[in-house]
Amino acid sequence: MINLDEMYMRKALSEARVGGQKDEVPVGAIIIKNREIIAKAHNLCICLCDPTAHAEMQAITSACSFLGSRYLTECTMYSTLEPCIMCAGALYWSQIGRLVYGASDKKLGGFSRKTQLIHPKTKITSGVLEYECGEIISDFFKKKRKFK
Numbered sequence: 001m002i003n004l005d006e007m008y009m010r011k012a013l014s015e016a017r018v019g020g021q022k023d024e025v026p027v028g029a030i031i032i033k034n035r036e037i038i039a040k041a042h043n044l045c046i047c048l049c050d051p052t053a054h055a056e057m058q059a060i061t062s063a064c065s066f067l068g069s070r071y072l073t074e075c076t077m078y079s080t081l082e083p084c085i086m087c088a089g090a091l092y093w094s095q096i097g098r099l100v101y102g103a104s105d106k107k108l109g110g111f112s113r114k115t116q117l118i119h120p121k122t123k124i125t126s127g128v129l130e131y132e133c134g135e136i137i138s139d140f141f142k143k144k145r146k147f148k
Contacts, residue, residue, distance in 0.1 A: 005078070005100050008032060009129045011040070012078040012102075016136055019043045019055065026136045029055040029079040031063040031072065031096075038075070039063035055079065056087035060094050072096045073121070080133040081105055082126065092119045100125045102133025 008030060015028030019042030031039040041058030045051055056079055064070055076098040082105040083091060091099060099122060118124065 004035075005125065005128045008037075008076075008078045009080070009100065009102055009133070011037065012080050013129065013132060013136065015040050015042045015055070016080045016133075020136065020140055022047055026140050027055045027079065027081045029059040029077060031059050031075050031077050033063075033067070033072075033075045038066045052086065054084065054087050056083045057090055060090050060096075064094065070094065076100060078128075081137065088118070091122070095119050096122055098123045098125070100128050102127070102129050103137065104130070 012028040012030045015030060016026040017028070019028060020026030022042075022044075024043040024046050026042070028042045029040070030037050039059045039062035041055045041062060043055050044053040044058060047053075056077065059077060059079075060072070063072055063075060070093075072094045074097050077091065077096055077100070079087075079099070079101045081103050082101045083099070084105070096119070101124075104126060
């Protein structure tokens with residue numbers, strides 16, 4: 001049987017690619033409830049001229065709107081990159097049931113730094129398709145440096 005975490009992370013990677021095609025940093029996020037995707041998003045910071053338009057923030061807003069609730073206790077977010085402190089805070093306030101992320105972000109990640117932004121009931125799984133998730137971001141920035 002296919003690993004469900006890997007299957008959903010591949011869907012988040014597809015969303016990251018959409019963002020990369022728009023010249024956004026290629027981060028993708030999806031939120032599922034009962035094995036159904038209820039939200040998907042990619043970074044939109046450049047398109048919207050909004051530094052808070054991270055994939056995770058967009059997905060949280062979409063999922064809450066879909067459910068008509070500010071809480072995501074029965075949901076799982078799949079993010080290709082470890083959420084930053086801002087996104088970790090939003091996940092805390094949404095009381096997300098579970099977070100699964102691919103690549104760690106040692107510089108800006110909200111969980112690698114041992115912050116207190118983890119809701120006590122949130123379960124976290126890291127490193128799912130870590131190589132693929134890290135590669136898409138590394139390739140993006142290599143291309144950016146090459147054309148400067």
